Every structure is written in C-alpha cells, then in structure tokens.
Amino acid sequence: MSRSAASNLLRTNDETLPSRLARSAAAKESEVTDWAALHAWIDERNQEQTHEVHRIPFGELVRWEIDQETGNLRHDSGKFFSVEGLRVRTDLGPVRTWTQAIINQPEIGILGILVKEIHGVLHCLMQAKSEPGNVNGVQISPTVQATKSNYTRVHKGNPVPYLDFFRSLESRHVLTDVLQSEQGSWFYRKRNRNMIIEVDEDVEPHPDFRWLTLGQLNELLKFDNLVNMDTRTVLSCMPAGFEGAVGDGTVSLALASSADPLSGSLHTTSEIQSWITTRQSEHVVHANLVPMNSVHGWYRTDDEIRHDTGAFFSVIAVDVHTDTREIDGWSQPLIQPYGTGVVALLVKRVHGVLHALVNARVEPGYLDVVELAPTVQCTPENYDALGLERPPFLDFVLRHGSCPRLFDTELSEEGGRFHQARNRYQIIEVEPDFAAEAPPDYHWLALHQLNGLLQHNNYVNVQARSLIACLRSLR
Amino acid sequence: MSRSAASNLLRTNDETLPSRLARSAAAKESEVTDWAALHAWIDERNQEQTHEVHRIPFGELVRWEIDQETGNLRHDSGKFFSVEGLRVRTDLGPVRTWTQAIINQPEIGILGILVKEIHGVLHCLMQAKSEPGNVNGVQISPTVQATKSNYTRVHKGNPVPYLDFFRSLESRHVLTDVLQSEQGSWFYRKRNRNMIIEVDEDVEPHPDFRWLTLGQLNELLKFDNLVNMDTRTVLSCMPAGFEGAVGDGTVSLALASSADPLSGSLHTTSEIQSWITTRQSEHVVHANLVPMNSVHGWYRTDDEIRHDTGAFFSVIAVDVHTDTREIDGWSQPLIQPYGTGVVALLVKRVHGVLHALVNARVEPGYLDVVELAPTVQCTPENYDALGLERPPFLDFVLRHGSCPRLFDTELSEEGGRFHQARNRYQIIEVEPDFAAEAPPDYHWLALHQLNGLLQHNNYVNVQARSLIACLRSLR
Numbered sequence: 001m002s003r004s005a006a007s008n009l010l011r012t013n014d015e016t017l018p019s020r021l022a023r024s025a026a027a028k029e030s031e032v033t034d035w036a037a038l039h040a041w042i043d044e045r046n047q048e049q050t051h052e053v054h055r056i057p058f059g060e061l062v063r064w065e066i067d068q069e070t071g072n073l074r075h076d077s078g079k080f081f082s083v084e085g086l087r088v089r090t091d092l093g094p095v096r097t098w099t100q101a102i103i104n105q106p107e108i109g110i111l112g113i114l115v116k117e118i119h120g121v122l123h124c125l126m127q128a129k130s131e132p133g134n135v136n137g138v139q140i141s142p143t144v145q146a147t148k149s150n151y152t153r154v155h156k157g158n159p160v161p162y163l164d165f166f167r168s169l170e171s172r173h174v175l176t177d178v179l180q181s182e183q184g185s186w187f188y189r190k191r192n193r194n195m196i197i198e199v200d201e202d203v204e205p206h207p208d209f210r211w212l213t214l215g216q217l218n219e220l221l222k223f224d225n226l227v228n229m230d231t232r233t234v235l236s237c238m239p240a241g242f243e244g245a246v247g248d249g250t251v252s253l254a255l256a257s258s259a260d261p262l263s264g265s266l267h268t269t270s271e272i273q274s275w276i277t278t279r280q281s282e283h284v285v286h287a288n289l290v291p292m293n294s295v296h297g298w299y300r301t302d303d304e305i306r307h308d309t310g311a312f313f314s315v316i317a318v319d320v321h322t323d324t325r326e327i328d329g330w331s332q333p334l335i336q337p338y339g340t341g342v343v344a345l346l347v348k349r350v351h352g353v354l355h356a357l358v359n360a361r362v363e364p365g366y367l368d369v370v371e372l373a374p375t376v377q378c379t380p381e382n383y384d385a386l387g388l389e390r391p392p393f394l395d396f397v398l399r400h401g402s403c404p405r406l407f408d409t410e411l412s413e414e415g416g417r418f419h420q421a422r423n424r425y426q427i428i429e430v431e432p433d434f435a436a437e438a439p440p441d442y443h444w445l446a447l448h449q450l451n452g453l454l455q456h457n458n459y460v461n462v463q464a465r466s467l468i469a470c471l472r473s474l475r
Numbered sequence: 476m477s478r479s480a481a482s483n484l485l486r487t488n489d490e491t492l493p494s495r496l497a498r499s500a501a502a503k504e505s506e507v508t509d510w511a512a513l514h515a516w517i518d519e520r521n522q523e524q525t526h527e528v529h530r531i532p533f534g535e536l537v538r539w540e541i542d543q544e545t546g547n548l549r550h551d552s553g554k555f556f557s558v559e560g561l562r563v564r565t566d567l568g569p570v571r572t573w574t575q576a577i578i579n580q581p582e583i584g585i586l587g588i589l590v591k592e593i594h595g596v597l598h599c600l601m602q603a604k605s606e607p608g609n610v611n612g613v614q615i616s617p618t619v620q621a622t623k624s625n626y627t628r629v630h631k632g633n634p635v636p637y638l639d640f641f642r643s644l645e646s647r648h649v650l651t652d653v654l655q656s657e658q659g660s661w662f663y664r665k666r667n668r669n670m671i672i673e674v675d676e677d678v679e680p681h682p683d684f685r686w687l688t689l690g691q692l693n694e695l696l697k698f699d700n701l702v703n704m705d706t707r708t709v710l711s712c713m714p715a716g717f718e719g720a721v722g723d724g725t726v727s728l729a730l731a732s733s734a735d736p737l738s739g740s741l742h743t744t745s746e747i748q749s750w751i752t753t754r755q756s757e758h759v760v761h762a763n764l765v766p767m768n769s770v771h772g773w774y775r776t777d778d779e780i781r782h783d784t785g786a787f788f789s790v791i792a793v794d795v796h797t798d799t800r801e802i803d804g805w806s807q808p809l810i811q812p813y814g815t816g817v818v819a820l821l822v823k824r825v826h827g828v829l830h831a832l833v834n835a836r837v838e839p840g841y842l843d844v845v846e847l848a849p850t851v852q853c854t855p856e857n858y859d860a861l862g863l864e865r866p867p868f869l870d871f872v873l874r875h876g877s878c879p880r881l882f883d884t885e886l887s888e889e890g891g892r893f894h895q896a897r898n899r900y901q902i903i904e905v906e907p908d909f910a911a912e913a914p915p916d917y918h919w920l921a922l923h924q925l926n927g928l929l930q931h932n933n934y935v936n937v938q939a940r941s942l943i944a945c946l947r948s949l950r
Contacts, residue, residue: 008907010739010826108756169749177749179756193756239745264485270714273930274644274652280932281583281654281668351485367843368932432483455748456931457755457843 017175018241024122025472026246027213031119041210045128046137048207052321053132057302061317061331071293071300073315073333079149081105081417083305083315083333085295086188088364090285094388099295101305101315102365103335103417105190107148108179111230112166112195114143115175116203116211123211125162125203126231131415132320133334135422139228139415140220143209144195161206165197173198176237179457180465181371183413184363186313186335188289191367191457192230194237215246218473224410225422229466232411236465236472240451247475251354251406255474258354258447265446266355272449276459279360279370279441287364311385313337316419334419339381340410341423344397345467346375347406348430348444355444356471357393357435358464371461372453375442392439397428404429407470425467427474447471492650493716499597500947501721502688506594516685520603521612523682527796528607532777536792536806546768546775548790548808554624556580556892558780558790558808560770561663563839565760569863574770576780576790577840578810578892580665582623583654586705587641587670589618590650591678591686598686600637600678601706606890607795608809610897614703614890615695618684619670636681640672648673651712654932655940656846658888659838661788661810663764666842666932667705669712690721693948699885700897704941707886711940711947715926722950726829726881730949733829733922740921741830747924751934754835754845754916762839786860788812791894809894814856815885816898819872820942821850822881823905823919830919831946832868832910833939846936847928850917867914872903879904882945900942902949922946 029035058066063076074082086102114125129141146160151167165172176196181189212220217235221227244255257263267275292298297308305315314336321329346357361373376397383390406427413421438444450468453459460468504510533541538551549557561577589600604616621635626642640647651671656664687695692710696702719730732738742750767773772783780790789811796804821832836848851872858865881902888896913919925943928934935943 008741008825008911010741010828011743012737012739013743013745106761169753174745174749177745177752179752193752262487264487266483266485268486268488270488270649270652274649277652277654277668277932278644286581350483353485436483457752 014173017239018245020117020122021214021238021242022245023120024214025218025242026215027121028215028219030121030123030211030213030216032123032211033216038210038212038216042128042138045208046130049128049130049138049322051130051132051134054319055303056317056319056331058317059302060319061333064317064331064333066300070291072291073305077149079107080147083292084188085290085292086287086364087290087294088285088287090283090362090364092283092362099290099297100312100364101292101295101298102188102289103186103190104188104289105147109147109192110144110151110163110166110195111142111192111234112144112197113231113234114162114165114203115196115198116200118211121213123213124217125209126212126217127209129208129228130322132318132332133415133417133419133421135225135412135420139412140217140226140231141228142230142234145230161209162203165199166195169197175239176234178237178455180233180237180460180462181366181458182462184365184371184461186365186418188287188365189367190365192233194234196234196238221470221473222409225412227411229412229414229462232466232469233462235469236460237454239455240448243447243472244474249475251474254349254352254354255447255471257352259451261448263353263446263448265353265449266350266444269449269452272443272445275443276360276370276372280368283362283369285362285364285369309385311338311382318419335417335421336419337379337421338385339379341379341421342376342394342397342426343374343423343463343467344376344393344426344428345464345471346393346397346428346430346434347471348432348434350432350444353446355446356450357438357442357444358450360441360443361461363461366458368458372450372459372464373461374464374467377463392442393435397426400428406474407467409470411466423463425470427467427471489648492714493720495592495597496689496713496717497720498595499689500693500717501690502596503690503694505596505598505686505688505691507598507686508691513685513687513691517603517613520683521605524603524605524613524797526605526607526609529794530778531792531794531806533792534777535794536808539792539806539808541775545766547766548780552624554582555622558767559663560765560767561762561839562765562769563760563762565758565837565839567758567837574765574772575787575839576767576770576773577663577764578661578665579663579764580622584622584667585619585626585638585641585670586617586667586709587619587672588706588709589637589640589678590671590673591675593686596688598688599692600684601687601692602684604683604703605797607793607807608890608892608894608896610700610887610895614701614887615692615706616703617705617709620705636684637678640674641670644672650714651709653712653930655708655712655935655937656841656933657937659840659846659936661840661893663762663840664842665840667708669709671709671713696945696948697884700887702886704887704889704937707941707944708937710944711935712929714930715923718922718947719949724950726949729824729827729829730922730946732827734926736923738828738921738923740828740924741825741919744924744927747918747920750918751835751845751847755843758837758844760837760839760844784860786813786857793894810892810896811894812854812896813860814854816854816896817851817869817872817901818849818898818938818942819851819868819901819903820939820946821868821872821903821905821909822946823907823909825907825919828921830921831925832913832917832919833925835916835918836936838936841933843933847925847934847939848936849939849942852938867917868910872901875903881949882942884945886941898938900945902942902946
C-alpha cells in the first residue's frame with residue numbers, strides 16, 4: 001500500500017527534482033566529504049579490503065560442481081548462477097547459428113543508490129567495494145548491490161547494509177525503480193532492479209560508505225576503472241532533465257537542448273518507437289538453454305572452459321581470501337573476457353541539439369530480441385580471431401583522427417562475475433553531416449528520447465547505459 | 476531511413492493529434508459512411524462472407540497433424556501455430572505447479588488501422604471480416620490483420636489488401652507502432668504489432684472496407700460481439716489526450732481530467748512504475764514448452780483435446796467453407812473456451828479524476844511475468860469446476876447492486892483462433908472510498924498513467940486494452 005492510497009489525495013511527480021539534481025551535479029565539492037577525505041577513504045578501503053585472488057582448478061571449488069550429466073557448472077544450493085550452454089538461431093549477422101557457454105542467473109538482484117539532501121545538496125551514499133574480478137582494488141559502487149541469494153543470505157554472510165531502504169517501499173520516495181538487462185552475450189536474460197530512493201531521516205554511518213554529490217561522481221568517472229558498472233547503470237536511470245544545466249561550455253548547451261523534448265530531434269519519438277518495434281519484429285532470435293555438454297566449439301580443461309579459438313571468453317575458477325566481506329573467503333567461477341573492448345558513442349550537434357548514434361543490437365541473452373547499444377560495442381580481437389568483417393564504425397573509432405573525444409576512460413564490468421573485463425568507453429563528437437544515412441540498425445537519438453526509454457525495462461543495454469552516465473557527466 | 480534523417484531538420488511530435496482525434500470521436504455521423512450505409516454494408520458483407528463451419532476429427536485436418544513423438548498439433552509447413560504443452564512453476568496463486576495445453580505462435584503479426592482526414596475529420600479504414608470462430612457473422616476489424624504466415628503467403632492465398640502501408644514505413648506518418656501480448660493463458664508469448672498509420676493520399680476502395688469516424692466506432696462498441704478484439708487492442712494504443720473531450724456528462728469530465736497528467740492521481744507515475752517493478756521482481760514464474768504428450772490432466776479424443784474436468788478450454792478441429800476469402804476453404808484447429816468470461820474494470824472518481832482498479836496479473840504465456848489486467852478477469856465456472864476460492868472482486872461484480880454500469884457489452888476474442896470465446900466486458904463505477912486499501916496486486920491508476928504504459932510493449936494485457944478502448948468510448 002503506498003503512503004497516499006488511503007488518503008484520497010491527488011499527487012503529481014516531484015517537479016523540483018531536475019533542479020535539485022542539477023544543483024548536485026554542479027557541486028564538484030561536498031561539505032560532507034571533501035576531496036582529501038574522499039581520496040584518503042579510497043586508499044584506506046583499499047588497505048582494508050585486500051582480496052587475495054588465486055586461480056584454482058574447478059575441482060577445488062567449494063560447493064560448486066560440474067554436473068556429470070549436463071556438464072553445467074553450478075552451486076550446490078541451486079542458487080547464485082550457473083554456467084550452461086545456449087543454442088542460438090537468428091536471421092542476421094555474420095554467424096546465424098551457434099552454441100556457446102552462458103551464465104544463467106534467473107534471480108533479479110537489487111542495485112540501489114540511497115540519496116539524501118545534506119546542506120541543501122543531494123548526496124548519493126556510495127560504497128567502496130572490492131570484488132574478486134576488479135582490475136584494481138575497491139571501486140565506487142552503489143549503496144546496495146545484492147543478488148537475491150545475497151539478501152536472502154543463502155551463503156549465510158552478514159546482512160547487507162541499508163538493504164531495508166530498498167525492500168520496504170511503502171513510505172519511500174522512489175526516484176527510480178526499473179529492471180535493466182546486463183551483458184546479453186554473457187548472461188541469459190539476467191536483469192537487475194535499478195533503484196534510487198530518497199530519504200530524509202538520519203542514516204547510520206558505515207566505514208565502507210560515503211556521501212558524494214553527483215558532481216563528485218562525475219569527476220570520479222574520469223578515472224580508469226574506478227566507478228563500477230553497477231553505479232553507472234543506476235545513474236543512467238536517474239530521472240532526467242538536469243543534463244548540461246551546470247556547465248559553461250558549448251557541450252553543456254548542446255546537452256541541455258538535447259535533454260529538452262521541446263528542442264526537437266531528427267526523428268520524432270513516435271518514429272523512434274516504430275523503429276525499435278520494427279527491429280524487434282523483423283529479427284528472429286531463438287535462444288534456448290541447453291546442457292553445456294552439447295555446446296560445440298568449446299572445451300573444458302581442469303581449470304578452464306574456453307572457445308576453440310581462444311576468442312570470446314573463458315570460464316575460470318578462483319579462490320578468494322578476505323576478512324572484511326560478509327564472509328571470510330570463498331571460491332567461485334569467474335568469466336574472463338578475451339581482449340579489451342571498444343565501447344564508443346558517436347555524437348553530433350544538429351542545430352545545436354546533441355544526438356547520439358545508437359545501434360538496435362541483437363544479443364542472445366536479451367529478453368526481447370534487441371536493445372539499444374552504443375555505436376560501437378565489440379572486442380576487435382574476436383573479429384580478427386574468427387576472420388570476420390569488422391562491425392560498422394569500428395575502424396572510424398580506432399582511427400580517431402581529429403574528432404574531439406568528449407570522454408575517454410577505461411571502465412570495467414562487474415567484478416563479481418567478470419575477471420578484469422575492461423572496456424575503453426569513448427564519446428566522440430563528429431560533424432553534423434556524419435552518417436546522415438546510417439544503416440537501418442542505427443538511428444540518431446536525442447538525449448530526451450534515450451532518457452524516456454530508460455524509465456522502462458529493457459530498451460537500453462548496459463554498455464549504452466554506462467555511456468549515458470558518462471554523457472551526463474560532461475560539462 | 477526515416478524521411479527526415481538526411482535533411483538535418485529538427486522535429487517534434489504532432490501536437491495537433493489530440494484535437495484531431497477529439498474531433499473524430501465527437502463525430503457520431505460521417506459524411507463518407509452514414510449509418511444507413513454502414514448497417515447495409517454489414518448486412519451485405521454478412522451475406523457475402525458466409526462461413527460454413529463444421530467440426531471434424533483431427534484426422535481430417537488438411538496439412539495439420541498430430542506429431543507422433545510429441546503429441547503436438549502442428550501445420551506441416553511449421554508455420555501458423557501449434558498446440559503444445561506448457562509446464563509452469565510459480566510462487567503465487569491457488570495452484571503453483573501445473574502443465575497445460577497452450578498455443579505456440581512465435582511469429583509477430585500485424586494489426587493495423589489506416590487513418591485519413593476526410594472532410595476535415597479523421598476516419599479509420601475498417602474491415603468487415605468473418606472468422607470461423609465468430610459468434611455471429613462479420614465483425615468490425617482493423618484494416619490489416621495478418622500473421623507473418625498470411626502476409627508471406629504460406630497458404631498461397633490472395634495478397635492482403637493495404638498491407639504495403641504497414642510494411643514500408645519510410646515516408647509514413649506513424650501514430651502507433653508497438654508490440655502487445657495476447658491471452659497469456661492460451662498463447663505462449665504471442666505478440667502482435669499494433670499499428671496506426673495516417674495517410675494523405677487516395678486509398679483504393681474495396682468492398683470489405685469502409686471509412687468510419689472514432690465516434691462511429693465508439694457507437695459500434697455498444698453492440699454485442701460486433702467490434703473485434705484486434706480493433707479494440709489497436710484503438711487502445713492510439714495516442715492519448717482526447718478522452719472525454721467531446722461528451723457533456725460528468726463522466727466525460729472525469730475522463731478528461733484523468734487523461735491529463737496535471738490533474739494528479741492517487742499514486743505518482745514513479746510509484747506506479749515501482750509497483751510494477753516490484754511485482755515483476757517478486758514473482759517467480761518458470762514456463763517452458765514441453766511435448767503435449769507429457770501434459771497431465773488433459774486427454775485427447777479423435778476430435779478434442781480437453782481438460783479432465785472439462786474446465787479451461789478444449790482444442791477442436793473445424794472445416795471451413797467460404798468463397799470470398801483469400802482461399803476457398805480450409806480446415807484448422809480452434810480453441811474453444813469453457814463458459815462465458817467476466818472482464819470488469821472498477822472505476823471511481825477521486826476529486827473528479829477517474830481512476831481504474833487494475834491487477835498486476837501473472838499469466839504463464841507473458842513474456843515478462845506480469846501485465847496489468849482488469850479488476851476482474853476470469854471464467855467463474857473454472858473456479859467452480861476446480862473447487863477454488865473465487866478471485867477478489869468477482870462476487871462484487873456479479874452481485875452488481877446499484878453501482879452504475881458505464882459499459883456492459885458481450886465482446887468476443889479473436890475468431891481466427893477461438894471458437895466463440897465470449898466475455899462480458901463491464902465498466903462499473905464505485906464510490907470514491909471503495910477499496911482504498913486494495914490487495915498488493917491491485918492499484919488505482921489514472922487514465923493518463925495507463926495511456927503512458929500503452930505506448931510501450933507488454934505492460935497492459937489484451938483484456939485491459941479492450942476495456943480501455945471501451946472506457947475511451949464513454950461520453
């Protein structure tokens with residue numbers, strides 16, 4: 001029961017939110033957590049949360065086993081996730097039928113950021129969190145990042161801090177609460193709940209957590225591998241309308257125009273919806289879980305499941321020692337991608353309104369055939385290993401030339417599942433007449449159109465969401 | 476490529492649309508098709524499109540066969556649809572594990588209405604179409620109603636009239652283009668593309684088609700079994716903002732307020748989104764296709780597949796003779812539901828704003844666990860046959876009492892798949908304090924909130940979409 005149901009009171013959305021978010025985005029400094037304290041805290045958390053991670057054979061995994069009948073790698077509780085096979089048939093792309101390994105994690109987890117006005121400025125309660133697959137030590141993570149197995153405590157660890165704010169919503173001010181997909185090449189229909197909850201009351205302090213402004217988070221995004229994937233996706237689902245409001249450059253102006261539906265756009269929102277529906281209707285993708293034993297072109301050794309060519313990714317097993325997590329140590333499988341990915345968004349200004357070139361992309365693990373992806377999202381080595389033609393715009397991005405790079409940082413994917421999954425995230429500005437006639441799977445969208453889609457499930461993929469968080473950080 | 480992409484022109488949505496739709500809804504008379512001509516046309520089409528439908532044993536179906544290995548009923552082309560088994564596990568409801576028969580129709584069809592301003596009033600090009608399962612003769616159907624097998628001409632029939640308007644969208648004015656589900660108890664993840672396309676050019680006449688105003692369609696909705704399901708779902712996806720604009724009663728006023736986001740509502744739109752996300756996240760539903768042979772509690776005779784108790788539905792086979800369709804005659808399976816369904820929406824005015832009580836309902840064939848359903852949607856006989864407790868609000872709806880019925884008509888489901896699937900569709904107005912504390916699966920929504928969700932895939936189920944079309948018809 002929501003707080004107002006019994007009162008017969010008519011209510012509307014919080015109209016003050018865009019300006020309150022803009023104020024937080026403008027605040028590069030915080031009265032609560034200054035930069036010296038912030039850096040010191042990250043260093044200190046890195047000392048505190050040392051993870052020793054060692055590769056082990058699958059046979060040494062505790063409570064994880066390879067099922068004799070299926071060849072699937074699973075936890076003995078049946079919870080967490082499993083590595084299974086996927087059989088895919090599709091009507092597009094260079095390869096139309098294949099089997100592959102995939103992570104099956106049917107449970108819906110929570111990625112939640114708690115926000116609160118402190119001294120009149122919205123702050124986000126961020127966590128310094130180490131994960132076994134992280135490139136460096138801790139990364140800036142959401143307040144809560146919990147699988148259902150975590151928060152129902154299948155592994156009997158400590159309770160997840162601040163979880164209750166996201167579990168009982170009756171009297172909460174919910175800014176965002178939407179289901180979003182994760183990597184559709186690696187996960188079978190995995191989704192997490194992306195939540196932002198605003199509170200007024202006092203919140204218990206905890207050494208792993210600090211209150212940061214949006215302006216501070218935006219600065220942290222410029223560091224390689226520091227703001228984690230879960231933070232990026234939750235930030236991208238933040239209600240919109242504040243973008244570009246605080247900068248003084250022409251990029252800010254173009255962003256602000258792009259966030260405003262009244263500015264207009266190359267395609268109307270009805271046309272964009274119709275384009276997405278067309279792509280969803282025209283592509284046929286059948287993806288079915290099958291036993292890992294029946295997957296062709298992949299083989300398993302004592303300590304690795306990998307593709308014959310070495311491309312795509314391997315499944316490995318690690319042993320983790322730590323003394324500051326919910327439990328002292330554990331072992332688990334991790335996915336180790338091959339190569340460093342290129343994730344790039346081309347943007348251009350049309351009559352002063354910023355547009356982004358997005359790709360209606362098919363990935364076998366998506367719930368609904370296609371999601372909107374960045375202009376380029378690939379690991380070039382995979383194409384080379386298989387001798388395939390490179391995807392559109394990749395060579396343009398790699399050549400770069402003189403186009404301004406508005407954003408260029410190496411960011412990594414979720415370290416709880418992936419071993420050092422690095423991607424170079426870039427936003428590159430091109431001339432207004434660039435790719436005016438884009439291929440049918442590509443369209444130029446204004447930011448307000450992406451923002452509208454982000455309030456709903458499964459339109460925008462996780463790589464594009466990361467880049468939208470980065471785009472919003474530009475001044 | 477959309478028509479504007481190359482021109483670098485910034486555009487916004489068509490702001491004139493709500494007033495143009497309101498004008499059409501106000502027009503109970505048309506200068507193109509007057510009521511005498513309309514009735515005469517329906518009579519004449521009924522004469523012209525006589526269908527002789529006879530039940531036959533499965534063995535007499537042409538090109539349909541029961542697969543020996545699986546027991547599935549399928550077309551020998553592998554196209555159209557098949558009747559298969561479904562195994563369901565869920566964590567809610569009176570029965571938590573079951574197997575059942577289900578229709579598997581993975582292809583996405585087109586349900587499209589062509590609209591055009593004639594003498595300054597928008598008209599819809601409607602088709603008088605007979606289907607083998609129809610209760611009476613022809614029903615008022617969309618311009619195009621075609622499965623992929625239809626329009627790619629698997630059965631080698633005549634081409635579908637006007638299909639090209641919905642297939643090449645480059646220079647089209649697309650008002651609506653969205654994928655929506657159909658009955659999730661009968662279909663496994665079936666979806667159709669709901670499209671409305673506006674044209675300026677001349678459109679070739681055809682004896683099965685007439686131009687009607689929205690006002691005329693709204694009048695036709697009051698007749699039992701006359702406006703077909705496909706018309707109702709497409710109308711519900713029509714862009715919003717015109718509701719109640721043309722009536723002179725207090726219901727019109729409450730509808731108009733309800734269609735306007737500025738009027739406010741009991742729950743904010745963020746809260747509604749969060750409620751839907753909560754229901755999607757908390758319910759676990761695993762539904763997998765299995766061979767029909769492995770389904771328990773159902774048995775097959777020579778001419779029927781039915782549940783042991785006779786409840787739910789049967790699969791039958793019919794032979795159809797006609798001489799005016801794409802082909803002369805054919806045979807096909809049909810689903811014959813048990814009993815007449817009750818589909819009711821409770822509405823109330825809160826400070827003059829109409830709210831509807833919707834149910835976040837789980838059906839095994841939905842793509843995404845839950846969709847929003849009417850307050851009541853069931854066949855009471857099924858509950859009686861199985862000795863189950865009746866669902867919330869059913870007894871209230873059946874008792875009716877003195878509450879005003881704003882709408883009360885028997886409408887039937889798609890006659891191309893269902894044999895005389897009748898439902899009594901009702902909109903009943905209750906007092907403002909009714910069910911202020913509704914069960915957690917129910918929420919009171921304003922019309923603008925439902926309208927917003929209808930612009931996206933898979934939020935509102937087909938029965939609720941029918942009732943929204945009916946709600947919009949009220950004056």
